[in-house]
Amino acid sequence: MPIQTRRSDDGRTLTIKIEGRFDFSTHQSFRDAYEHSDQGVVNYVVDMSDTTYLDSSALGMLLLLRDFAGGDSAQICIENCNGDVRRILSISNFEQLFAIR
Amino acid sequence: MDEPLTEQAPLTILIADDSDTDRLILGKLISRQGHQVVGAVDGQDAIEKFEQHQPHMVLLDVMMPRLDGMAAAREIKRLAGERLVPIIFLTSISDAKTLASCLESGGDDFMSKPYNRVILEAKVKAFNRMRLMHRTLSEQRDLISERNRQLLSEQQVAKRVFDNVAHSGCLDSPNLRYHASPLSLFNGDVLFACPRPAGGMHILIGDFTGHGLPAAIGAMPVAEIFYGMTSKGFGCGDVLREINQKLKRILPTGMFCCAVFIQADFHLNQLRVWNGGLPDAYLQRHSGERLVLPSSHLPLGVLSTERFAADVDVIRTEPGDALFVATDGLIEAEAPNGQMFGEERLVTALDDHRGSEAIFQSVLNAARVFAGDRELQDDFTVFCLEMVDEEALDQLPDRLLPSALTGPSDWQCDYELNDTTLGKFNPLPLLLHICMEVPGLRRRAGEVYTLLSELYTNGLEHGILKLPSAWKNSPEGFGQYYAERERRMAAIEGHHLRFSLSHRPSADGGCLTIRCRDSGEGFDYQHLMAKRPDDHQYAGRGIMLLRQLSTSLRFLGKGNEVEVVYDWQYG
Numbered sequence: 167m168p169i170q171t172r173r174s175d176d177g178r179t180l181t182i183k184i185e186g187r188f189d190f191s192t193h194q195s196f197r198d199a200y201e202h203s204d205q206g207v208v209n210y211v212v213d214m215s216d217t218t219y220l221d222s223s224a225l226g227m228l229l230l231l232r233d234f235a236g237g238d239s240a241q242i243c244i245e246n247c248n249g250d251v252r253r254i255l256s257i258s259n260f261e262q263l264f265a266i267r
Numbered sequence: 268m269d270e271p272l273t274e275q276a277p278l279t280i281l282i283a284d285d286s287d288t289d290r291l292i293l294g295k296l297i298s299r300q301g302h303q304v305v306g307a308v309d310g311q312d313a314i315e316k317f318e319q320h321q322p323h324m325v326l327l328d329v330m331m332p333r334l335d336g337m338a339a340a341r342e343i344k345r346l347a348g349e350r351l352v353p354i355i356f357l358t359s360i361s362d363a364k365t366l367a368s369c370l371e372s373g374g375d376d377f378m379s380k381p382y383n384r385v386i387l388e389a390k391v392k393a394f395n396r397m398r399l400m401h402r403t404l405s406e407q408r409d410l411i412s413e414r415n416r417q418l419l420s421e422q423q424v425a426k427r428v429f430d431n432v433a434h435s436g437c438l439d440s441p442n443l444r445y446h447a448s449p450l451s452l453f454n455g456d457v458l459f460a461c462p463r464p465a466g467g468m469h470i471l472i473g474d475f476t477g478h479g480l481p482a483a484i485g486a487m488p489v490a491e492i493f494y495g496m497t498s499k500g501f502g503c504g505d506v507l508r509e510i511n512q513k514l515k516r517i518l519p520t521g522m523f524c525c526a527v528f529i530q531a532d533f534h535l536n537q538l539r540v541w542n543g544g545l546p547d548a549y550l551q552r553h554s555g556e557r558l559v560l561p562s563s564h565l566p567l568g569v570l571s572t573e574r575f576a577a578d579v580d581v582i583r584t585e586p587g588d589a590l591f592v593a594t595d596g597l598i599e600a601e602a603p604n605g606q607m608f609g610e611e612r613l614v615t616a617l618d619d620h621r622g623s624e625a626i627f628q629s630v631l632n633a634a635r636v637f638a639g640d641r642e643l644q645d646d647f648t649v650f651c652l653e654m655v656d657e658e659a660l661d662q663l664p665d666r667l668l669p670s671a672l673t674g675p676s677d678w679q680c681d682y683e684l685n686d687t688t689l690g691k692f693n694p695l696p697l698l699l700h701i702c703m704e705v706p707g708l709r710r711r712a713g714e715v716y717t718l719l720s721e722l723y724t725n726g727l728e729h730g731i732l733k734l735p736s737a738w739k740n741s742p743e744g745f746g747q748y749y750a751e752r753e754r755r756m757a758a759i760e761g762h763h764l765r766f767s768l769s770h771r772p773s774a775d776g777g778c779l780t781i782r783c784r785d786s787g788e789g790f791d792y793q794h795l796m797a798k799r800p801d802d803h804q805y806a807g808r809g810i811m812l813l814r815q816l817s818t819s820l821r822f823l824g825k826g827n828e829v830e831v832v833y834d835w836q837y838g
Contacts, residue, residue, distance in 0.1 A: 189720065193749055197742070215539070215581050216504055219713055221720040222809040230742050246581045248502070249466070249534060250713015257815045258808060267583075 169195045177206050183213040188224040188251075196227050200234060210235050215246035220254045232263060243267060274395055278302045281322040283313035283339065284357060285331045293326065293357070293382060300388055310334025314342050322352070324394060326378075329358045329369060337372035344373035351401035353394035357382075422453050425483065429490070436494070437462045440660065442653040443470075444627045454646040455482030456594055457524075459490060461497040466534055466657065466710070469497045469506065472650050473526040473567070474545060474594040485524065488513050489567075500709040503530040503539055504577040507567070511575045514568030523568035527560075527592045530579070533657040538590060539579040543567060546595050546610070551617055551626055553587030560590075584654045589623035591630070596647025603639045612637060623653035674706040676777055679769035689727070690759045695719055698766060705770050705777060707837050714816050715779065718831055721809040722783040723764070728752060730787030730827055731762045762786045776836035778818075782828060789825030 169192060172181045182199045184192065200210065210231065232240045243265040247255065255266055280302050284290040287308075294304045305320045307313040309331040317325065325343055327336040340354050356369040356377040369377055375397075376390060438445065438460045447458055455475035462468050471493055475482035489510050496506045507528055514524055525544030532538070542548055544566035550558040560580060570576075593613070600608040616633035617626055630649060680701060684694055698719050703709045728734045732755045738744040767782040795810065814820050817831040 187716075190724070190749060190752075193745065197746070215579065216502075218502065219716040219720070221717055221724065222812050223724065225808050225812075226739055226745065230745060233742065246537070248713070249532075250711075250716075252535075253713065254717055254812065257812060 168192055169199050171199045171203065173203070173207070177204070179209040179211060180207045181211040181213055183216065185216040187219045187221075188214075188217050188227075189219070189221045190223040193223065193227055197230065200231055208241060210240070210242040212242065212244045213246055214244060214248070214251055217247070217251055220251045225254075225258055225260070228260070228264065241265075274392065274399065278323040278391070278395060279305060279320055280391070281305045281307060281313060281316055281320065281325045283307040283310065283316075283326070283331065283336070284328040285309050286328070289328070289357075289380065293387075296382060296384055296387055297326075297391070300391065302391070310336060310339035313339045314346070317343050317346060323398060324391065325352060325354045327354055327356050327374070329356055329360065329365070337369060337374075340369075340373040349405060351398050353398055355390060355394070425453075429483070429487065436460050437468060440468070442623075442655045442660065444623065444651040444653075446631055446647075446649045448646060448648075453479055453483050454596070455486075456596070456646070456648040457486045457489060458648055458650060459493050461494050463497060463500065463530075467530065467532040469493065469503060470529040470531065470650070470652060471526060472529075472545065472592050472594065472648060473524045474596075474648070475524045476522050481522065485514065485518055485522070485568075488517065489524065500703070500712055503528055503541065503579060507541060507577045508572065508575060511567045511570065511577075512572045515571060518568045523566040525562075525566040525594075528579075529590065529592075529652060531652060531654070533655060533660060536584050536586070536654060538582045538584055538654070540582065540590070541577065541579045546593060546598055548590060548592045549614075549617055550582060550584070551589045551591060551623075553585065553589075553622075557614075557617065558582065586654050586656050587622075588654045589626055590652045590654075591617065591626065591650070593630070593649045594647050597630075597634060597649055600634055600638055600647065602637050608634055608637050623651050627651040674704050676705050676770060676772040679767070681765065681767050683763055683765040685763045686759055686761070689731070689762060689764055690756045694766070695723060698768065701768065702770070702779060705779070708770075708777065708779070708835065710837075711835050715833070717812060718781060718816055718833060719766075721813050722766075722781060722829055722831065725809055725829065726764050726783045726785035726787075726827075730785030730789070731759065731764065732756065733787065773834070776834070779833040779835070780830065781833070782823075782830045784824070784828035787827050789827035792822035792826040 168185045170183045170185070172183070173179070174181070180200060180203050182196070184196070212228070212231070228244070232242055235242055244255065244260075245267050247266065252266070255261070260266065280297055282290055282293050282297065282304060283306075284293065285308055290306050294306060298304050305316050305322055307316045311333040313325070313327065314334070327340055329336040331339075336356055340356075343352065343354060353375045354373060356374045357380060358366070358369070358377055359380045360366065361379070366377055375394065378387065378390060436459060437443070438458065440460065443460060445458055447456060448454060455478055457471065457473040457475070460468055460470045471489070473486070473489065475485050492510050492513060493506060496509060523544075527545045527548050528541040530539040538550070540548060540560050541564060542560055542562040543564035544562050547562070548560040550560060552558070564576060598608055598610055598613060602608075612633055613630065616630040619626075619629040627649070682694065682698065684692065695716070699712065699716050702715050702719075703712060708715065729736065732752060734748060734752055734755070738748040763786045765784045767784075769780045771778050813829075813831055816833070818834045819832045821830050822828070823830060
């Protein structure tokens with residue numbers, strides 16, 4: 167199970183957790199993770215605590231999620247990145263688009 | 268002295284009596300029972316004869332010239348040392364006080380004159396039985412203490428062997444404090460700490476069910492896996508899964524290892540904590556706030572790999588925060604009255620002070636005071652990790668270098684994938700593995716992976732499969748892109764993709780060159796190189812990442828070959 171999702175008790179926050187490599191092979195399940203969730207989700211959390219590597223297609227997928235969640239008004243938080251993943255995100259200036267914690 | 272082994276064997280018995288008649292009568296009675304008699308005429312003579320003949324038993328008259336019976340008894344008992352030499356007083360006195368002081372001076376019994384043959388024989392037999400029993404007990408006691416001494420010295424040797432396995436540890440880091448019995452390994456407790464190549468450290472506090480050899484044997488593979496995988500750069504989830512799998516396989520059902528696994532990242536100021544079966548761990552923040560980290564998993568070695576969960580609590584920390592873990596031996600430590608130390612006392616001790624050194628001492632002191640005068644029952648492990656600024660631990664990773672530096676650092680490698688393999692096999696893990704053998708480069712695993720991955724994706728998807736990146740500009744297009752990728756992958760024919768990797772060491776790191784050439788038609792790269800990517804575009808990030816991560820990037824030939832040069836430094 168490379169991708170796991172969890173809804174908060176109030177149903178407003180969806181946490182998507184990615185295990186291992188985040189690359190094109192995860193794209194369908196990553197998309198399913200948010201597109202198939204019920205209405206009412208306001209906040210998205212991408213939990214990278216078990217994500218080892220990230221490539222450019224993963225960056226594209228994060229942008230797709232951002233558009234799905236409302237573009238500039240999207241509330242997406244990327245959490246628990248390891249040093250490598252964080253560096254890739256910051257090289258791509260993703261701090262400007264996502265809350266990275 | 269010749270020791271008769273059975274109750275029937277003849278004894279040497281010393282008879283001291285200043286009355287020749289009495290001595291003679293008693294001597295006859297004794298020798299008729301088959302024993303050998305040594306006679307003495309007074310107390311002083313009795314002592315000398317005792318030294319000379321080393322009798323098994325002594326019959327002493329109370330009133331004698333030169334030295335009386337009581338004084339002689341005291342001296343004989345002293346000379347006999349640990350041996351039990353029964354002394355029976357011979358007396359015509361019946362005054363209770365005198366009889367009592369006979370026994371107090373070291374006598375074991377008394378017998379009244381005139382002697383009764385039957386009682387005399389019974390007493391000699393009874394005391395001989397007692398003497399033999401005493402001797403057997405002494406021998407067994409000596410044997411046990413000798414065995415115990417052997418066992419302890421074997422354990423010390425075993426511990427040294429074990430320490431060699433666990434050699435690369437960083438338990439002596441200034442921010443770690445611990446208390447563990449020197450032979451705690453044989454109580455089933457283990458404590459390991461290892462620096463991670465990318466910075467930070469892994470720590471494992473474990474408590475095997477059971478004691479002694481089985482627990483110690485279980486600890487060996489745990490140490491090997493823990494140190495081996497950690498220094499290769501694996502994360503806590505991978506290490507935990509591997510240890511669990513190994514223990515599940517080797518330990519008999521009913522034996523397992525309760526453990527807390529900590530991954531400390533001092534750069535991000537973050538802790539990952541996995542608790543399977545140990546008592547609550549506590550994060551004592553420097554603000555005074557306390558976070559309880561209860562066990563939320565089954566111990567290691569219980570669940571099969573499929574059911575094992577390695578998810579951790581991720582905790583943001585600040586320098587000065589301290590994580591405190593103890594095995595259940597602390598909570599179960601007993602006071603002289605049998606009461607247990609308990610969690611409440613532990614939490615109170617945590618409250619007492621601020622700062623990890625103070626907390627650690629406060630907990631140990633509380634346990635010592637609680638256990639009272641008795642030697643602290645030494646079968647628990649107490650551990651404390653303090654979060655510090657990364658700079659404070661600068662010296663840590665160096666310790667890894669001696670072993671880590673003995674790897675390939677000057678090499679070249681070509682790897683070409685053709686047709687069906689190209690369509691079915693992902694070469695990235697293999698290529699990454701080759702690069703990670705370079706000492707020190709594992710710290711850059713993430714960046715090297717991204718370089719390899721972008722080059723591979725570019726060569727395969729655009730060069731060979733000719734997928735247009737523009738498709739990825741909409742969510743639907745994204746899906747379409749990958750559906751089409753799959754379809755075209757299955758039909759690859761007459762194509763190849765060639766990776767040429769080379770690495771050269773430098774004074775403070777190295778230089779990795781990666782070339783990727785595909786059998787595609789190439790493209791007009793001059794145009795692309797001139798263009799700046801738009802941040803909000805879904806596609807076109809690959810080239811930008813390559814450019815940013817590498818020292819140089821260039822297209823070769825007709826655009827079907829890309830070379831990146833990656834300079835890196837230790838640290």
